[in-house]
Amino acid sequence: MTTVVVAVLLLSAVVPAAGALASSSPPAQFDGGAVHQQSVETDSVRLIVSVDENGSATWSVQYWTRLDDENTSDAFESLQSDIRSNPSNFSDSFASRMRSTVTAAENATGREMSASDFSVRAETRTPPEYGVIVYTFQWENFAAVDGDTLRVGDAIEGLFLDQRTRLVIEWPSSYALADVAPDPDERRDGAVVWRGSETSFVSGEPSVVLQPASAGTDSPGADGSILPLVGVGLLLVGAGVVAWRYRDRFGGSTPDSTGGEDTSDTDGAATADAGGTSTPPDDLLSNEERVIQFVREQGGRVKQQEIVEAFDWTEARTSQIVRDLREQGDLEGFRLGRENVLKLSETDDESED
Structure with a gap:
């Protein structure tokens, strides 16, 4: 079976207002x-x-x-x-x-x-x-x-x-x-x-x-293998006024290599908050606990969209986790314009005092 190189094609072109795609450009x-x-x-x-x-x-x-x-x-x-x-x-x-x-x-x-x-x-x-x-x-x-x-x-x-x-x-x-x-x-x-x-x-x-x-997670299956595959070209493009390209950034306060501010612990060790209380590393927390911790770190109130960004979750996954937390009484929510704003419940606030 012939192997085909897999490519992410990110065209860099100003596209006419009519929305024509400059699709003739090579990868x-x-x-x-x-x-x-x-x-x-x-x-x-x-x-x-x-x-x-x-x-x-x-x-x-x-x-x-x-x-x-x-x-x-x-x-x-x-x-x-x-x-x-x-x-x-x-x-x-x-x-x-x-x-x-x-x-x-x-x-x-x-x-x-x-x-x-x-x-x-x-x-x-x-x-x-x-x-x-x-x-x-x-x-x-x-x-x-x-x-x-x-x-x-x-x-x-x-x-x-x-x-x-x-x-x-x-x-x-x-x-x-x-x-x-x-x-x-x-x-x-x-x-x-x-x-x-x-x-x-x-x-x-x-x-x-x-x-x-x-x-359990002791073994991947009968033989641990995956199906052989002819590579496919994953072409990720957007038609319209403009496509997107990368740019280099050096020095100063810059995003990490993936575009987001890297706020994770580098060694996975437990960290301590301002009061000296030890908090477990993220990999020991459930998704719900991670959300509660994140809301606390933001002062007790955040937009739901900030959670999507912080954890790289889909909106559907975030909505499910938030819904569970609201049903449990750990979070409260309200609308602010088009934004869904979440805040720690009064019970949770009191437990932190």
């Missing part, structure tokens, strides 16, 4: 980079894959740009307005290319697949302030289902991650990680993360094997 890793000047630059790209129990997955492809000067902010506001006015100008070409990618993966794996529910939105997130373009879609049968075991990764074998791109694969709380290759750059409760600046995938990678949490 960046073949032509040496961007070939057109453009007005809004991307600092990082996040590929967030939320796998369901039936093997399907919700994909969120996020392009992050730091809004640290007036020109960049104005350019993003213009782009945001265009997306809101006519989102199909952006999502249609993305949908077309992703359907081609899914078809290639279907042929390679032998599993029937489809892509649907495409959408795009532009939003700002803080702190600090970023402009984020988010494409989402549903990939049916993305993972292989083998009895109670889910095998994730054969559909994107050998995926190329640019140095500023991160891949996040997350799974339902009813499943546990049985095996993963290569070792992720970060392990979370219900997710693994690879950063392009630290990881390169080879044949058979990435591979994530999941089993029901009650079944």
